[in-house]
Amino acid sequence: MIAGGVAGTGVTCNVLIPGGPADTRMISATGVYENRDKLIQPDVMVPPLLELVSEKGGKINNRRFRAALWDTSIGADENLQNCGDPIAWPQLGGKAIRPDNDPRGNKNTGNENG
Amino acid sequence: MADGKLIGKVVLLTGAGRGLGRAMALALSEQGAHLALVDLDGEELQEVAHEVQAIGGGASVIPLGADVCDPESAATAVHYAAENFGRIDVVFNNAALGPQAVSEDPFGAPPKFWELNPYIFIRMMDINAAGPQLIAAAAVPHMMKNGWGRIVNITTALDAMYAPGMGAYGPSKAALEAHTAIMAKDLEGTGVTANVLIPGGPANTRMIPDATGIPRDALIQPEDMQAPAVWLASDESDGHSGKRFIAALWGQGLEKASAPCAWPQLGQQAILPGSIGR
Numbered sequence: 524m525i526a527g528g529v530a531g532t533g534v535t536c537n538v539l540i541p542g543g544p545a546d547t548r549m550i551s552a553t554g555v556y557e558n559r560d561k562l563i564q565p566d567v568m569v570p571p572l573l574e575l576v577s578e579k580g581g582k583i584n585n586r587r588f589r590a591a592l593w594d595t596s597i598g599a600d601e602n603l604q605n606c607g608d609p610i611a612w613p614q615l616g617g618k619a620i621r622p623d624n625d626p627r628g629n630k631n632t633g634n635e636n637g
Numbered sequence: 638m639a640d641g642k643l644i645g646k647v648v649l650l651t652g653a654g655r656g657l658g659r660a661m662a663l664a665l666s667e668q669g670a671h672l673a674l675v676d677l678d679g680e681e682l683q684e685v686a687h688e689v690q691a692i693g694g695g696a697s698v699i700p701l702g703a704d705v706c707d708p709e710s711a712a713t714a715v716h717y718a719a720e721n722f723g724r725i726d727v728v729f730n731n732a733a734l735g736p737q738a739v740s741e742d743p744f745g746a747p748p749k750f751w752e753l754n755p756y757i758f759i760r761m762m763d764i765n766a767a768g769p770q771l772i773a774a775a776a777v778p779h780m781m782k783n784g785w786g787r788i789v790n791i792t793t794a795l796d797a798m799y800a801p802g803m804g805a806y807g808p809s810k811a812a813l814e815a816h817t818a819i820m821a822k823d824l825e826g827t828g829v830t831a832n833v834l835i836p837g838g839p840a841n842t843r844m845i846p847d848a849t850g851i852p853r854d855a856l857i858q859p860e861d862m863q864a865p866a867v868w869l870a871s872d873e874s875d876g877h878s879g880k881r882f883i884a885a886l887w888g889q890g891l892e893k894a895s896a897p898c899a900w901p902q903l904g905q906q907a908i909l910p911g912s913i914g915r
Contacts, residue, residue, distance in 0.1 A: 592908070622839070
């Protein structure tokens with residue numbers, strides 16, 4: 524929604540997540556997590572972050588990126604493709620059943636089940 | 638009423654004073670349920686309580702003025718309901734602040750997120766996302782004691798969660814949708830279920846202001862919530878948990894009108910260390 528709000532303003536809004544439990548204080552060092560090496564390391568966030576704040580990253584809006592999938596042996600463009608998805612899963616196609624006169628336009632037949 | 642589907646059931650329903658809440662309360666009462674009705678607005682709540690009394694009799698309903706996102710107020714409402722009726726079987730978390738709170742015409746002229754009143758944003762997240770947790774957490778021990786219970790959370794359609802103009806409503810409902818999936822997992826094996834019930838699109842309530850230009854009769858009507866609400870509160874829905882039910886599709890049968898809660902079909906789970914099973 525924020526990404527929709529800033530569309531056309533020169534400001535972008537994207538999501539960047541580690542992709543799973545990361546080696547931070549959010550995951551206490553107990554049980555299987557005692558071995559911190561098994562967790563996603565915080566520095567995986569850096570390459571996609573640098574790409575997103577670069578001039579080139581200015582074209583990217585309304586995407587979510589999973590940093591753990593970033594492969595430093597391949598180029599940034601390919602990585603952005605591999606790690607990225609649309610925000611909030613519109614690909615599910617879950618749509619409200621809206622009347623014809625709804626200002627938001629589309630009349631859907633209800634595709635709630637995705 | 639003697640053959641009502643909800644004889645002996647005690648239902649606590651929030652946001653009972655109008656809209657979907659009122660419609661569901663009347664239908665639940667018609668099926669013999671005893672009702673603890675919660676709302677902030679005392680006058681509207683009293684009116685609905687009178688309507689319910691006319692259906693179920695004087696002892697069938699208690700109106701409880703409470704703020705669902707105030708921890709003491711929410712817990713007190715649940716406490717009074719349990720004291721009065723001796724049990725709680727079903728909770729409908731229906732109370733919510735809608736898009737009308739941010740704009741007269743939230744769809745035609747959707748406000749940008751940076752234009753939202755910060756206090757309304759926080760209030761909406763509190764009522765819509767935290768309120769259901771406070772009510773459910775207080776009520777669920779009463780249900781588990783009897784080995785049977787229902788938590789029904791009212792959310793919204795997926796695309797309404799991120800449509801322009803829907804901040805903070807959409808994010809608050811996305812939070813409740815996800816929370817319902819967690820509730821259902823936590824309740825496995827207890828006899829208590831947690832599900833989502835939605836109209837399926839914009840409904841004829843105060844949440845859709847006249848300024849939107851949508852004719853009232855083109856909207857989904859609150860009465861469409863009645864049949865699925867009764868079914869969810871009844872023994873007939875035993876075994877259904879972690880699902881979302883769409884009232885507007887109810888007439889097309891259970892399969893078409895239901896889906897897993899919070900869209901697990903995406904299958905995009907977190908990247909976990911190999912040894913960890915979740």
